[in-house]
Amino acid sequence: MTRKGRAVTETLEFQAETRQLMQLMIHSIYSNKDIFLRELISNASDALDKLRIESLVDSDLDVDRSDLHVELASDRDARTLTVRDNGIGMTRDEVVSLIGTIAKSGTAEMLRRLRETEQSAELIGQFGVGFYSAFMVADRVTLVTRKAGEATGTRWESTGEGTYTIDEVDDAGQGTTVTLELKPADDDDQLYDYSDPAVLRSIVKKYSDFIAWPIRLAGAEEPVNSMKALWARPRSEVTDEEYNEFYKHVAHDWTDPLEVVHMKAEGSFEYEALLFVPARAPFDLFTRDAPRGVQLYVKRVFIMADAEALIPRYLRFVKGVVDAADLSLNVSREILQQDRQIQAVRRRLVKKVLGTLRELSPEKYQTFWAEFGRAFKEGLIEDPANRDAILDLLSFSSTAEEEKLTTLREYADRRPEGQTEIYYLTGDSRATIENSPHLEAFRAKGYEVLILTDPIDEVWVDQVTEYDGIPLKSVAKGAVDLGSEPVEPGAFGTLLSWMTETLAESVKEVRLSSRLVTSPACVVGDADDLTPTLEKMYRAMGQPLPPIKRILELNPEHPLVVGLRDAYGKDADDPTLPETAELLYGMALLAEGGELADPARFSRLLAERLAKTL
Numbered sequence: 001m002t003r004k005g006r007a008v009t010e011t012l013e014f015q016a017e018t019r020q021l022m023q024l025m026i027h028s029i030y031s032n033k034d035i036f037l038r039e040l041i042s043n044a045s046d047a048l049d050k051l052r053i054e055s056l057v058d059s060d061l062d063v064d065r066s067d068l069h070v071e072l073a074s075d076r077d078a079r080t081l082t083v084r085d086n087g088i089g090m091t092r093d094e095v096v097s098l099i100g101t102i103a104k105s106g107t108a109e110m111l112r113r114l115r116e117t118e119q120s121a122e123l124i125g126q127f128g129v130g131f132y133s134a135f136m137v138a139d140r141v142t143l144v145t146r147k148a149g150e151a152t153g154t155r156w157e158s159t160g161e162g163t164y165t166i167d168e169v170d171d172a173g174q175g176t177t178v179t180l181e182l183k184p185a186d187d188d189d190q191l192y193d194y195s196d197p198a199v200l201r202s203i204v205k206k207y208s209d210f211i212a213w214p215i216r217l218a219g220a221e222e223p224v225n226s227m228k229a230l231w232a233r234p235r236s237e238v239t240d241e242e243y244n245e246f247y248k249h250v251a252h253d254w255t256d257p258l259e260v261v262h263m264k265a266e267g268s269f270e271y272e273a274l275l276f277v278p279a280r281a282p283f284d285l286f287t288r289d290a291p292r293g294v295q296l297y298v299k300r301v302f303i304m305a306d307a308e309a310l311i312p313r314y315l316r317f318v319k320g321v322v323d324a325a326d327l328s329l330n331v332s333r334e335i336l337q338q339d340r341q342i343q344a345v346r347r348r349l350v351k352k353v354l355g356t357l358r359e360l361s362p363e364k365y366q367t368f369w370a371e372f373g374r375a376f377k378e379g380l381i382e383d384p385a386n387r388d389a390i391l392d393l394l395s396f397s398s399t400a401e402e403e404k405l406t407t408l409r410e411y412a413d414r415r416p417e418g419q420t421e422i423y424y425l426t427g428d429s430r431a432t433i434e435n436s437p438h439l440e441a442f443r444a445k446g447y448e449v450l451i452l453t454d455p456i457d458e459v460w461v462d463q464v465t466e467y468d469g470i471p472l473k474s475v476a477k478g479a480v481d482l483g484s485e486p487v488e489p490g491a492f493g494t495l496l497s498w499m500t501e502t503l504a505e506s507v508k509e510v511r512l513s514s515r516l517v518t519s520p521a522c523v524v525g526d527a528d529d530l531t532p533t534l535e536k537m538y539r540a541m542g543q544p545l546p547p548i549k550r551i552l553e554l555n556p557e558h559p560l561v562v563g564l565r566d567a568y569g570k571d572a573d574d575p576t577l578p579e580t581a582e583l584l585y586g587m588a589l590l591a592e593g594g595e596l597a598d599p600a601r602f603s604r605l606l607a608e609r610l611a612k613t614l
């Protein structure tokens, strides 16, 4: 802030979450401190990319593009290290919002989980604390920056303990300079001497070799990094370690990827792609604005991050780079979305990723499924063209074995003779589903039922009707045909029509069931009815829906049902009978984990009945 030409230093407080994250950093949950340099260089490289793009878009922007680079300067006596770039820089407000706070959604949730678990290092890795990692090796960090096109710069300084200061600087150069006052080296603590050029050189080689901008040690002409685009090199010449480091750079992740997809397409539209399946889901995988897409390059030049046109939403966890030979450097997101060639690239990439997932070792597949399965299932709705391939990659809990998941193929192959359908039941939890009366006859027959508990399951089962020619069928919907004699109303006819009338406000029909063995009743839907969970979801989203009535099915073998029939036959006007019908319906709802419309009334009726038995 400047008043009458004099710069005033402002002291500001870190946001509470930022403070907590920084404390975690400083008290070093990472054993490997070297990576602070990778983070600072990564930021510098991003800033150079941004400057290049900005100056393409705005040709009047007053910047020097002649020698874009990153410089590392150290002073062994003063024990300082400076990381400088002549990139895009930041305005004062950006410094405050980008460096002083962590604006990412989900921060609070993330910190809660950090506090609750032992694996803070791994969790914090998902979050990426980039710039703050400087405090692992420095007692004080000073950042001087000037936004491209602006005259004055900003100085930010902090010891990482609660507050930072902000100043105005008149003579700031182009870009950003980060100066670290280094902590004393302590080899035992993997805190090396980062003022030693040899140490810096080896860290750059190890973690940042592929960075596309020259990284130079002060005073030297030659860049330390080779600047070779990793994706342009043949697969056989790239080491796993190089892939891993590159992945961490593009994905802002701290863990090694699960799998690498490296491909080159020749022909009318040439491109190279280097994609990664991460080993861990980011904490914001399911937030609405979760970043999605891969980086787009054109002939080795970075064009944009998160090019969503290249990867469908259900594969949003895939990270990496696509480098296309024949696109304009000015290509926009809108143009990409409509470009037929880009659509063809996307189809190819999807096929390649699905193929890679299919080839994963069982251990890796398990990791993939545990981390990304829920997001991946969205593909059943989003990408009907690849539905079969997606179905083949799904895993399900089932009634067959508690611990083990099953694929549809395995399920289909295990089916006993006579079972012509694949059965499933959706619900909130394994426990409610397992105890649901709908399963009884399937159990008795030895038929396995898939247990679907993710909200997305409710949605896709509506659209996917078969797997490999075998119909998929909900055990809670429609009529079931388990090969037994069809149930005829027979002696129950009058009871059923009376109950249908009595419960007309709640159900559309009362009929006999062929799926019950031990329970007296259950509630089922018609084949094309919404399930109660889906109905609740739609209503929560504000969708107007007419009331949805389901069907009450009675077990003609159950003493309660038989007793009710006989009582009705004896005295159809008995005033307690409608209440019995209501109780029966309530019990059926409770048994499937459903909600009663009027729980207080239900429990009063039940209490009255119980009192009579004492």
Ligand SMILES: Nc1ncnc2c1ncn2[C@@H]1O[C@H](COP(=O)(O)OP(=O)(O)OP(=O)(O)O)[C@@H](O)[C@H]1O
Residues within 6 Å of the ligand: 039, 043, 044, 047, 085, 087, 088, 089, 090, 098, 099, 127, 128, 129, 130, 131, 132, 175, 176, 252, 253
């Ligand atoms: N050298 C720099 N030049 C310009 N802007 C920078 C620079 N360093 C950091 N920033 C800005 O500050 C933001 C926060 O940086 P930080 O390293 O904390 O996180 P990040 O790079 O966004 O992501 P991650 O935490 O995953 O590394 C960056 O996104 C960028 O906008």
